Amino acid sequence: MTDEFPPFGGENLPPRELDREKIVQNYDKTMVKKPKNFLIIGLLVIVAFLLGIITLLLVMPKEEKVVLVIPSPSPQELLPSPAATQSGLPINISQRLQSLQTSLQNVDFNQTQFLFPIVDFEIVFEKDN
Amino acid sequence: MTKLVKAILICFFGLLIFYPAQVLGQREVDDYLYQYEKYRDYQKNFEETRDKYLTYQTLTAKDELIKSGKNYLVSRALVLQTYLEVLKLKIKETQNIASDTRTELILSLDEEINWLKDYQSSINNLKNPDLAELLEYSEKLERKEDDYRKSSYRVLAYNLLGQVKQLQQESVAINFLLKEKTKKNQWLTTVTEGADISQKYIESAEEHLDKINSGGVNQISGEFTNFKQELEKARDKLLEILPYQQEILKEVDSD
Numbered sequence: 523m524t525d526e527f528p529p530f531g532g533e534n535l536p537p538r539e540l541d542r543e544k545i546v547q548n549y550d551k552t553m554v555k556k557p558k559n560f561l562i563i564g565l566l567v568i569v570a571f572l573l574g575i576i577t578l579l580l581v582m583p584k585e586e587k588v589v590l591v592i593p594s595p596s597p598q599e600l601l602p603s604p605a606a607t608q609s610g611l612p613i614n615i616s617q618r619l620q621s622l623q624t625s626l627q628n629v630d631f632n633q634t635q636f637l638f639p640i641v642d643f644e645i646v647f648e649k650d651n
Numbered sequence: 652m653t654k655l656v657k658a659i660l661i662c663f664f665g666l667l668i669f670y671p672a673q674v675l676g677q678r679e680v681d682d683y684l685y686q687y688e689k690y691r692d693y694q695k696n697f698e699e700t701r702d703k704y705l706t707y708q709t710l711t712a713k714d715e716l717i718k719s720g721k722n723y724l725v726s727r728a729l730v731l732q733t734y735l736e737v738l739k740l741k742i743k744e745t746q747n748i749a750s751d752t753r754t755e756l757i758l759s760l761d762e763e764i765n766w767l768k769d770y771q772s773s774i775n776n777l778k779n780p781d782l783a784e785l786l787e788y789s790e791k792l793e794r795k796e797d798d799y800r801k802s803s804y805r806v807l808a809y810n811l812l813g814q815v816k817q818l819q820q821e822s823v824a825i826n827f828l829l830k831e832k833t834k835k836n837q838w839l840t841t842v843t844e845g846a847d848i849s850q851k852y853i854e855s856a857e858e859h860l861d862k863i864n865s866g867g868v869n870q871i872s873g874e875f876t877n878f879k880q881e882l883e884k885a886r887d888k889l890l891e892i893l894p895y896q897q898e899i900l901k902e903v904d905s906d
Binding site for chain 1: 684701723724727786811822882896900904
């Protein structure tokens with residue numbers, strides 16, 4: 523007579539054979555994160571865009587820039603300057619006046635480039651005899 | 652690695668949104684000017700094939716005329732489309748314009764731009780049209796001429812008005828700053844009165860603009876000329892008082 527105990531905790535149950543292929547597959551899925559494709563595509567888009575911008579900048583005609591020559595500041599000017607001049611006016615008021623003058627002179631009343639195009643609205647296909 | 656890539660993507664799209672609009676705006680203007688040049692070529696080609704057909708009256712000449720006619724109609728629509736896109740850009744850039752006016756103009760331009768795109772597609776999809784059919788298409792666009800001209804006047808008017816108003820406001824702001832510091836009352840009176848006169852010219856220009864908005868296309872051209880004249884007077888007045896403002900500033904700084 524053998525002592526046979528009822529199954530408890532699985533001691534007397536036959537061992538379950540583990541599926542080795544599944545272990546390997548699950549291991550791959552859980553342990554390694556593959557970079558998502560869209561992120562790689564996104565990076566490629568950025569690179570293409572930057573190349574396009576650089577090409578555009580090289581091809582576009584360069585406008586003449588006005589070079590503002592600023593004289594070296596005196597020792598007093600190197601001290602932290604207030605937002606206003608000694609008279610109490612904003613420090614940039616002279617620049618504002620200069621900018622106003624330039625803008626007023628540059629208002630283009632002719633707007634030649636933006637006038638209505640000269641196109642034929644009435645098109646004749648067959649002239650009457 | 653993934654977080655870094657995501658951060659780069661976010662920065663990239665952020666930059667894309669704030670990319671200088673000037674580059675894009677210039678491209679639209681260039682596109683319009685380019686299409687305008689091409690239109691002239693198509694126009695010339697159309698006139699040549701038409702003259703040839705009228706002279707020889709052959710089937711081959713007629714086929715050539717129909718082909719050149721199609722291209723000509725499409726090119727005309729494309730010029731107008733790119734022009735309206737430039738107008739749309741201008742109204743978006745315009746300062747000192749009521750937001751509902753800006754919205755109304757943009758929506759109106761968008762509607763016409765879409766109409767022109769559909770129009771071009773319809774012509775391109777025509778299979779073996781005859782001259783009568785092409786004429787019918789041409790007349791469809793012909794009926795839109797007044798609306799397009801009016802839109803053009805309105806947009807250019809609002810754009811000019813916005814520029815001059817902004818400059819007048821800047822002049823007034825500078826006067827306000829100078830007023831508190833100067834003892835030169837005579838000069839101050841000159842610049843203040845000058846800014847007020849400039850404002851009166853602007854208001855007069857706005858009255859002409861109301862007529863441009865409400866008038867027929869025959870009336871608009873004259874009103875637009877008057878409108879520009881008033882704005883020019885407003886601008887000239889601001890230029891006139893500028894030396895006084897500069898002198899007041901010198902006087903204040905020297906005290």
